[in-house]
Amino acid sequence: MLTLDQIRAFVAVAEELHFGRAADRLRMTQPPLSRHIQKLERTIGVTLLERDNRRVVLTDAGRGFLEDARHMLTLVDTAGDRARRIANGATGTVRLGFTAVSAISMLGALLRRLAEELPEIDVILHERVTAGQVDGILRGELDLGLARPPFDIATLDSRVVFREPLCAVVPDGHPLAALDRPLAPYDFNGLPVISYSPVQSRYFHELTVRFLTNAQARIEQQVHQILTAVLLVAAGRGVALAPASARSLGIGGVTFCDLVRGGGDPLDGGDVAEPVELHVIWDRTSTNPALGRVLDLLPGIES
Known part of the structure; x- marks a missing residue:
């Protein structure tokens, strides 16, 4: 069985091509050094060094083994440092779940900041709806999610990282688009509305x-994704409510309109609608040190 002492002994002799100098370099005497080389050659089953009283020469097998032996010693020397860096979260892997609209609102900013401040942490992305992210975290498939409430607070921790207005999406040229004020619920009387699945998109529903x-x-139709709702509005199938960041989807044929809060009279100076929240969620029992480093960056992105 190979040992590190044998590997170090061989590298010293191969580089010095002299047993005396190699022994001095390793602060040992020549007899145990020779025994290390002999045991190494017996274990491998080939001659690595040709030696006599006058010289030491590497065989072809020895030259090939020297390259691998140096690599093994480098790995050993760096393994401890890498383990310590992983333990304190300076390097590692974080598996991040996100929804399509969360990608628009903040994923890009988060990834840029991680690349700048934690370049040795690999971020593996998984696009999933909120329910899929929660399931992935509970199964250990994800470390972190950018998702919409509600969550099971018995097992997950969460933090708001982004807030934005809820808007109306109407077809271009629609009468609502011509109103020079925020829209109230009564403005939607009699209109077909594209809504959301109460299961797959519970939050927006x-x-x-x-x-x-x-x-x-x-309610004419229920869909799972914001993108689908906006596309149906563009197709003239109705109107919908969506977060303001959906403007960045770049879908033509639609107009985004502000909403008043809770149906207040816009002539009374009603405020914008209830904000849309994006949360970061994670398993509070996670032992991934890199997760903590990523979470430390998130408050600076909160809006």
């Missing part, structure tokens, strides 16, 4: 339902 509680709107 509930935001839509709460805003339109006192309206006589017609």
Whole structure:
């Protein structure tokens, strides 16, 4: 069985091509040095060094082994440092879940900041809806998620990292787009509305339902993704509510309109609608040191 002492002995002799100088370099006598080389050659089953009383010469096998032996010693020398860096979170891997709209609002800024401040942490991206992110974290497939509430606070920790207005999305040329004021729920009376799945997109489903509680709107269809809702509006299938960052999707044929909060009269100076929140979520029992380093960066991105 190979030992580090044998590897170090061989490298010293191969580089010095002299047993006496190699022994001095390793601060040992020549007999144990010779025994290390002999045991190494028996273990490998080939002659690495040709030697006599006058000279030491590397065989072809010895020259090939020397390259690998140096690499092994380098790995040993750096392994401890790498382990310490992993333990304190300076290097490692973080598996990050995100939704399509969260990617628009802050994923780019987060990745740029990680690249600048934690360049030795690898971030592996997984696009999943919120339910899929929660499941992935609980299964140990993800370390971190950019997702929408609510969450099971018994197992997950969360923090708000981004807030933005909820807006109406209407087709270009729609009468609502011509109103020079924020829209109230009664503005949607009788209109077909593209809403969201109460299971796959629970958060946006509930935001839509709460805003339109006192309206006589017609829910025409329920979708899973913000992108799908905006595309259906562009196709003239109805109107929808979406976060302001959906403007960055760059879909033509739609207009984004401000909303008043909770149905207040816009003529009374009503405020914008209830904000849309994006949370970072993680397993509070996680033992990944790199996760803590990434979480430390997030407050600076909060908006």
